Amino acid sequence: MLMLPEIIVVLTAGVVLCLDLFLTERSRVILAPVTLLGLALGFAALLVTPQTGDLLGGRFGMDPIAWWFKVIFLIAGFVTVILSMDLLDGRAAHRMRGIGFRGEYYTILLSTIVGMMFLISARETITLYVSLETATIPLFVLTAWRRDHVQSGEAGLKYVIIGALASAFILYGLSILYGLTGQTSIVGMSAKLADVPRPAFWLAAAMLMTGVGFKLTIVPFHMWAADVYEGAPAPVTAYLSVASKAAGLAFMFQVFYRIFGSELAGWTPLIAAFAAVTMSLGNLVAIVQDNIKRFMAFSAISQAGYLILGFLGPADNGVPAMLFYMLVYILSNLAVFACIVWYSNETGRERIEEYRGLSLTNPIMALGMMIALFSLAGIPPLSGFVGKFFLFSIAAKAGYNWLVAVAAVNSTISLFYYLRIVRQMYIEPIYEGAGTLPVRYTVAATVGLLSLAVALMGVIPYFYETIHAQTITWLASLIG
Amino acid sequence: MDYFFVLMLAGMSAAMVAGGLAFSFLIAPHRPGAIKNSPYECGEPPIGQAWVQFNVGYYLFGLLFLVFDVEAAFLYPWAVAFHGLGFMAFLEMGIFLLVLILGLAYAWKKGALEWV
């Protein structure tokens, strides 16, 4: 019963693949609704699943934090399917070259979602590693999905090489830990860590940190992000920017809180340095970007910098703040990407200055994008502001006032470059003869709901308070 | 010590090959010429480079082979331990195989097994 959401998503992947084998190309249009139905069923199953418990003799565990992560993964997957289907079904006015293979696309997308869901529920390192691979290897394929497009292939290749490097680091770190403790289960490993000789422990921790750094695009492990985001098809970029980050954070939670536990306390200067460098570099480079997908890549890098501020404080503050910010971040980013994908589908335009006049042709979409961008910049009262506020206050409480100053300056810089897009949409003159672009109801509903959620989640304290209350029980279960 | 004979076999075969090469190098006359150094192609004069670009089909077959190779590697310990395992293990292996058979069916149906 606990594994029901995962089982439903896996079965959906199988059903989609089988349907793809027996359908004609014309009737493959139904694959996207089937995928959406499967994800919705998975979500429904997640809602009725008990939030605590374990299966398979403790090898698969469920807790409130895992529950929230699964919510994040399922939402990201659901929205990505909606964003992908116009492009894959050929409803886009501007058809992209070399995009096809719908059944395979959805099967692969579903299996990354399953991989991520197993990742956060894994209770021993073999499952942890295998599900991390299941979450990332399909992403390489999705990145290279535009078959006869040079940039897409290049992006896929870069992603494979960097991903393999990151996996190698993670695997090396985990195997050193195994060699030192003789345990594969996370609980057993964590219990024996105190006896582990320090140099070896630091080496393993450094390896794991490096590997996670690649996944979360923390500077200096970020250099692959821009090229991969730019080369991948736009819906895949949307998925990469949210889901692979959430998976990176989930892995970090598993490693930092479950395996390392109390060892984390001494690391805060290192994490603070990473956070400062990541947010500053991401922001400064984002200013000069021209292509909107590259721009969003650097924006995502700087957001990762804000995100890891949560590791500076004690877990009962840091965990809910990071989870809440992740939730806000994926909703905002998906709203922005929904507009990017839609605009690229309708016009093929992907440069920032090509967004000019969008507020006149499609005011609702422009408004939705503006709200999401302001949320990413952290303007009150949008939820991005609330999320950043919690994270900054953790850094301040931990005594990192210089870091809070850096983060505040970075927030201001980020407002400047997010406003660049808003300026194009609202102030710059419209393209000559440009009319209202058609918006499909699925995309309109997605953008509307996401921007509504982004606007309201900060004002309604329910989400943060629920996450916070559940974190307390989670921490109790970790210790007990 | 079970592997001592494997080692001996490897050592002896390496020694035989090396010995043969060394022996022929030592006693053969060395009078190279342009024609003698050219590759022997059943009496035909060789044309162009030895390098040919392979058909991508080889790669696909190689990939499928590798996947089922890994599957075989997982089947082996199951087969060895089969008698000690219960019905659940049989079921688990059934699920594992079912997923991979789905992959085979996919490859078959999509014509990846046909030579183009």
Added chain:
Amino acid sequence: MIASASYTVIFYLLAALAVLLSLAVVNAWKLLRAAIALMGVLSMSAGLYVMLDASFLAGVQVLVYVGGIVVLIVFAVMLTRSAELLQDNPAPLRKILGAIASLAFLAATVGVFRSSPFLLSAEKAPLRDNTTLIGEKLLDYGAGGYVLPFEIISLLLLIAIIGGIVVARKTEPQGQPFTTGGDEAGEAEFRPPFTQEEHEDELELVEK
């Protein structure tokens, strides 16, 4: 005495060969030679596994890595236009920095491994018939079992099949309708400026 001495000698022989062949992999100018050297490296590690009494692992190493992955690498090499690597000479500074980084990494790992006591499996139990043990552990759905990763691996292999076929196939399957670049009749009136530039960029890349 002789047995343990010969064991040590064989171990160092295998290890030294593995290191030398690894150097050959990264230094070879011809890709095929690098692939063959890689085959040697993987065989040497299979030998090391045998010396650790991990006979099943050694078998898998030979079966999957030497017999499968290297063959796949060779096919991938043969797919390229030429087996000669481009003679790109990285700047001396990069070479020096790379060497320093590698040596520092080597020093750090060796230093750590020498100073830390690792739990050796020999201290626990003689793992003689470990293939049976692996089979039991792999399919055990209880507390000490690994059935979950085992089943996830089947999903991963399925994705490998699908992804490999999608990415590597040369021919377009019949009836994939959305592979046109918008150049069908009726789509011509709307061609935004960006695609043309992008197309030109692509052409430039191809020409290079």
